[in-house]
Amino acid sequence: MPRGLVEGVVLCRVGEARLAVPCGEVDAIAPLDGPAWDVGLAFGSAAGAVEGKALQCFGQLLRVDSVDVLTTPELTVLPVPSLLTGVADGALTGFVELLGALWPLVSAGHLLEHLRRRAEA
Numbered sequence: 001m002p003r004g005l006v007e008g009v010v011l012c013r014v015g016e017a018r019l020a021v022p023c024g025e026v027d028a029i030a031p032l033d034g035p036a037w038d039v040g041l042a043f044g045s046a047a048g049a050v051e052g053k054a055l056q057c058f059g060q061l062l063r064v065d066s067v068d069v070l071t072t073p074e075l076t077v078l079p080v081p082s083l084l085t086g087v088a089d090g091a092l093t094g095f096v097e098l099l100g101a102l103w104p105l106v107s108a109g110h111l112l113e114h115l116r117r118r119a120e121a
Contacts, residue, residue, distance in 0.1 A: 004079070008071035009096060010055060011103060012064040017043045019064075020096050020103040021055060021111075028056040029067050036061035037115040042088055057108035062115075070098065077105055089114040 008023035019039070032054045038045075039062050054061040077094035084092060091110035095102045 004077050005074045006077050006096070006105070007073055007075070008069070009075065009103070009105065011068045011070055011098065012039070012055070013066040014039045014043055014064050015045050018101070018103050020105045021057070021108050022105070023069065023071065025057055025108040026055050030054050030056060032063055034061065036063040037112060038063045039111070041115055041118055042111065055108070058112065060112055062108065062111065089117060
């Protein structure tokens with residue numbers, strides 16, 4: 001696949017925030033059951049909510065409030081402005097324009113690493 005394209009995304013809401021994860025990085029979507037990394041921490045929200053959904057990525061669960069899957073072939077990924085490069089330990093990989101809004105596109109692996117580092121701090 002050419003750089004700057006993705007074959008579908010999982011659209012997530014975390015409070016009022018939104019993010020997109022490439023479908024290829026999500027192993028499963030499930031009800032929240034058991035320990036999970038709370039994505040709200042990346043947005044400055046307090047951890048501890050027990051409701052929501054879980055994305056299983058790389059054998060770990062990421063808690064979000066809601067999930068929608070959009071399988072759009074060759075969806076254009078807009079680049080990260082240089083000012084935002086390195087945000088959240090490099091988890092932000094671009095933006096996709098969907099449903100009349102920009103959705104931050106994140107690498108699930110980098111997001112997990114960012115949440116681990118925050119937990120250790």
